[in-house]
Amino acid sequence: MLSPTSRVPRFRAPRSRAVPLLAAxxxxxxxxxxxxxxxxxxxxxxxxxxxxxxxxxxxxxxxxxxxxxxxxxxxxxxxxxxxxxxxxxxxxxxxxxxxxxxxxxxxxxxxxxxxxxxxxxxxxxxxxxxxxxxxxxxxxxxxxxxxxxxxxxxxxxxxxxxxxxxxVPANPAPGTATPPTFSQYGAPASFARAHDAGEPSIGSSHATGSTFYQALYDTYKATWDDTVSPSKVTWTDVSATPAKGCATGGSTSLDPIGFTDARTGRVFESQLAGKTSLMCYSDDEGKTWSPSQGGGLNSGVDHQTVGGGPYSPGGIGALPTSTYPNAVYYCSQDIADANCASSHDGGVTFGPAIPMYSLLDCGGLHGHVKVAPNDGTVYVPNKSCGGNQAVAVSEDGGTTWSVRKDPASTAGDSDPSVGIGAKGTVYMGYQAADGTPRVAVSRDKGKTWTDDQNVGASLGVHNTVFPAVVAGDDDRASFAFIGSTTSGNYQDATNFKGDWHLYVSTTYDGGKSWVTVDTTPTDPVQRGSICTGGTTCGNDRNLLDFMDATVDRTGRVEVGYADGCTGACAQPGGAQNFDAYATIARQQTGNTLYAAYDALPNLTPTAMTVAKAGGLYATSATVANTGKAPASGVTARLFVDGVNVATSAPTDLAAGRSTTVAFPGVRLAKGTHAVAVVVDPDGRIRESDEGDNRRQTQVTR
The missing domain is CATH 2.60.120.380 (Jelly Rolls)
Incomplete structure (x- = not known):
C-alpha cells in the first residue's frame, strides 16, 4: 500500500486500474x-x-x-x-x-x-x-x-x-430557463489543511441547513446567512479527532470520503485502510464523534464511497436494527471486482460486502453511491462497462446487483455521477470519449436511457473532468463539472495550455433541456493539464480524482471542489501553482432544485376604472407584478356579466413593476352589470399566489 502523503495518492495499479487476478x-x-x-x-x-x-x-x-x-x-x-x-x-x-x-x-x-x-x-x-x-x-x-x-x-x-x-450526435437546443448564479466561498486560511483539499466530499443537513465539506483528515462545517446577497458563510473546523471520540481521526488515510445524511443530519467521515475503512460519525454536527465498523468483511482496497437513504421494500432482511431510519452503504473496489456492504443500524456496523460486478462486466473504478429517495434503489455509476457508461443497480437493499448501460454513451477517464429525483428519475453525468460533458436520463432504474446530450456545447466546452450530479424534484437536476474550452489531450502536461473553470448545468424539465453556466468566469480552477491517470501523474494531479455536489434544504446547489489556481495564478497570465484550496460554489439566484422555493411572479390588478365616453363604457386596469421574478407574455381579459369581451396584447412585466391595460369601450344595456378584469386568464404563468388575479366592480346604466 501507499503511505499517506500530503496529497493522499489513491491506492491502485498504475494507469488508474486494478490488474485482473487472471493476469498475474x-x-x-x-x-x-x-x-x-x-x-x-x-x-x-x-x-x-x-x-x-x-x-x-x-x-x-x-x-x-x-x-x-x-x-x-x-x-x-x-x-x-x-x-x-x-x-x-x-x-x-x-x-x-x-x-x-x-x-x-x-x-x-x-x-x-x-x-x-x-x-x-x-x-x-x-x-x-x-x-x-x-x-x-x-x-x-x-x-x-x-x-x-x-x-x-x-x-x-x-x-x-x-x-x-x-x-456528431444530434444535440437538442440549450434550455431557455434563466440560469442560476453562484458565489464562491473559500475556507479560512487559518485552517491548517485548507490548501490540501483534493477530491473533496460535500453534504447538506436538511435538518439544520449546515453544509459539511470533507477532504483529507478534515471536516469543515459551513453555516449560511441568506438574509443578505450574496449569502455570508461561517466556517468551523469540526474534524473527527481522538479528543472528540474518534480514536482514528486525523491519523492515517489512503483515501478520504465523507457523507451527510440529509434527512437525519448524521455526518460520516471515512478514511481508507486497506480492505476496510477507519470511519466515525457525528450526530451533533461534529462536536463529538462515534466509531463505526467502517465497512463490511471482504470490502475492497480502493475507491471507497459512502451513501445512504431509505430501505428498499424488496430488500432481504432489509429492516433497521436500531432507531436510525435509513440504510447506509459502504462500497469499494477490489482487485478483480467491486463490492458493497449495507448497514442496518445507521452505519455503526456493516454486513458482508457483496460483489456489484467483476472485471468481466466493468472496469474496477466506480463513482459515488447514491440511494433513491422514493424507494431505496441503490446506484453506483461506472465509467467503462463494455465501452459504455453504466450504473450498477440494486433494487433489494444491496443483496443483488445488475449492470445497466447507457448504449448511447462512450467510456471516459473520469468517474461518472448520478443524481436521483424525488420520484426516482436518474440523471447520469459523464465525461465522453471526446472529452465533452454529457448527461443521460433514465426513468426505469437504468434499464433504458433517453435525452443523452452534450451540455457543454453552448459554451464551447471540449474537455471535462470530475462530474458531480445532484437532483431535487423529479424533473430538476444539476450537473457540475470542471471544464475547458481548449481542445486536445488535456493530460499532456507539456503541450496542453487550456484554462479550466467550474461549470454547472441545470435542467428544469426532466433532462430534455439544460442551461449551463460558467460559475468561475474570471477565476480559473486550473491552468494547463489535469491528470486523471492515478498515481503515475506528475504535479498536475493536485486536484486528485473527483469533486462532489449536494443540494441544501431549499434546493440550492452546492459544489465542493478544490481550487487549483489561487493567488497570482488566478490573475491574467498567471502561472499555475497546483493548489488544492477547499472551496464551495453555492447557488445565489435563480430557481433551485425544489420548485416549492422558486422565486415566482405574482400578477394582480391593483386598480380598475370604468369610464363612460358617449354611449360606450371603457375599462382600464393597473396590472402589477408583486412577486420576486419577472413574468413574460402577461395578458389581461375583460369580462362583462361573465362574458369574455376582450383580451389585452401580451407584455413582459419585471418583478415590482406595473403597467396600465386599456380595453375598448363596450355598449351596456340599462341595468346593473358586473365588470371584471382577470390577469393571466388562462393560467399559463406559475405564480406565488394564484388567488389574486381578479378585480371586479359594478356599473349601473
Whole structure:
C-alpha cells in the first residue's frame, strides 16, 4: 500500500486500474519470453468523406508493455502495435462529423490502451481505461496519424481496430430557463489543511441547513446567512479527532470520503485502510464523534464511497436494527471486482460486502453511491462497462446487483455521477470519449436511457473532468463539472495550455433541456493539464480524482471542489501553482432544485376604472407584478356579466413593476352589470399566489 502523503495518492495499479487476478501469472511469463506481436493486418489505411471506415487486426500479444504503466508509450518488439492512418476531409466537415477509433478484443479480462499520435509523434488523444473496446473520438482533421495499441494485460489476446468518420450526435437546443448564479466561498486560511483539499466530499443537513465539506483528515462545517446577497458563510473546523471520540481521526488515510445524511443530519467521515475503512460519525454536527465498523468483511482496497437513504421494500432482511431510519452503504473496489456492504443500524456496523460486478462486466473504478429517495434503489455509476457508461443497480437493499448501460454513451477517464429525483428519475453525468460533458436520463432504474446530450456545447466546452450530479424534484437536476474550452489531450502536461473553470448545468424539465453556466468566469480552477491517470501523474494531479455536489434544504446547489489556481495564478497570465484550496460554489439566484422555493411572479390588478365616453363604457386596469421574478407574455381579459369581451396584447412585466391595460369601450344595456378584469386568464404563468388575479366592480346604466 501507499503511505499517506500530503496529497493522499489513491491506492491502485498504475494507469488508474486494478490488474485482473487472471493476469498475474501471465505478466511473469510474458516478461521472461516476450514473443513479438504480429504486425497489424493491414498496417495502414485511409478514411475520407467518401470512404468512411477502415479496419485492421493485430496480435496475439503475450507480454504487457511495462512502459505504458508510467504514461510512456515507447514500443519494443512485441510490446505494442502501430497502424498508420491517413485522414482526408473537406473544409467544414468537422462541424458535423468526428473521427472515432475503436479497439476491442475477445477476453474481457484482458486490457489494452489506445493512443492516437499525430505526424510528429505527439499524442492527440488516448483511451487508457479498463473498457473493451477502448474508444477515441477526435475532430476529423486531415492528416497522417498513428493508432498505437499498448498491451496493459494482454493475456495472449489479439485486437481488432476500426477507424471511422461518424456523425456528431444530434444535440437538442440549450434550455431557455434563466440560469442560476453562484458565489464562491473559500475556507479560512487559518485552517491548517485548507490548501490540501483534493477530491473533496460535500453534504447538506436538511435538518439544520449546515453544509459539511470533507477532504483529507478534515471536516469543515459551513453555516449560511441568506438574509443578505450574496449569502455570508461561517466556517468551523469540526474534524473527527481522538479528543472528540474518534480514536482514528486525523491519523492515517489512503483515501478520504465523507457523507451527510440529509434527512437525519448524521455526518460520516471515512478514511481508507486497506480492505476496510477507519470511519466515525457525528450526530451533533461534529462536536463529538462515534466509531463505526467502517465497512463490511471482504470490502475492497480502493475507491471507497459512502451513501445512504431509505430501505428498499424488496430488500432481504432489509429492516433497521436500531432507531436510525435509513440504510447506509459502504462500497469499494477490489482487485478483480467491486463490492458493497449495507448497514442496518445507521452505519455503526456493516454486513458482508457483496460483489456489484467483476472485471468481466466493468472496469474496477466506480463513482459515488447514491440511494433513491422514493424507494431505496441503490446506484453506483461506472465509467467503462463494455465501452459504455453504466450504473450498477440494486433494487433489494444491496443483496443483488445488475449492470445497466447507457448504449448511447462512450467510456471516459473520469468517474461518472448520478443524481436521483424525488420520484426516482436518474440523471447520469459523464465525461465522453471526446472529452465533452454529457448527461443521460433514465426513468426505469437504468434499464433504458433517453435525452443523452452534450451540455457543454453552448459554451464551447471540449474537455471535462470530475462530474458531480445532484437532483431535487423529479424533473430538476444539476450537473457540475470542471471544464475547458481548449481542445486536445488535456493530460499532456507539456503541450496542453487550456484554462479550466467550474461549470454547472441545470435542467428544469426532466433532462430534455439544460442551461449551463460558467460559475468561475474570471477565476480559473486550473491552468494547463489535469491528470486523471492515478498515481503515475506528475504535479498536475493536485486536484486528485473527483469533486462532489449536494443540494441544501431549499434546493440550492452546492459544489465542493478544490481550487487549483489561487493567488497570482488566478490573475491574467498567471502561472499555475497546483493548489488544492477547499472551496464551495453555492447557488445565489435563480430557481433551485425544489420548485416549492422558486422565486415566482405574482400578477394582480391593483386598480380598475370604468369610464363612460358617449354611449360606450371603457375599462382600464393597473396590472402589477408583486412577486420576486419577472413574468413574460402577461395578458389581461375583460369580462362583462361573465362574458369574455376582450383580451389585452401580451407584455413582459419585471418583478415590482406595473403597467396600465386599456380595453375598448363596450355598449351596456340599462341595468346593473358586473365588470371584471382577470390577469393571466388562462393560467399559463406559475405564480406565488394564484388567488389574486381578479378585480371586479359594478356599473349601473
Amino acid at each position: 501469472a501471465s505478466l511473469v511469463g510474458g516478461l521472461v519470453a516476450a514473443a513479438p506481436a504480429l504486425a497489424a493486418t493491414p498496417d495502414n489505411g485511409s478514411v475520407s468523406d467518401t470512404s468512411t471506415s477502415v479496419q485492421w487486426s493485430a496480435g496475439p500479444f503475450a507480454a504487457p508493455n511495462v512502459t505504458g504503466t508510467t504514461g510512456d508509450v515507447t514500443c519494443g518488439p512485441g510490446l505494442c502495435d502501430d497502424f498508420a492512418l491517413h485522414v482526408t476531409t473537406p473544409a467544414g466537415y468537422g462541424d458535423t462529423h468526428q473521427l472515432t477509433v475503436k479497439v476491442g478484443w475477445g477476453n474481457a479480462a484482458a486490457d489494452f490502451d489506445v493512443y492516437l499520435l499525430d505526424h510528429s509523434g505527439a499524442v492527440v488523444a488516448s483511451s487508457a481505461s479498463s473498457s473493451d473496446p477502448e474508444v477515441v473520438v477526435v475532430p476529423p482533421t486531415s492528416g497522417d496519424y498513428t493508432v498505437r495499441v499498448v498491451p496493459f494485460a494482454p493475456l495472449g489476446e489479439s485486437v481488432t481496430g476500426t477507424a471511422s468518420l461518424t456523425d
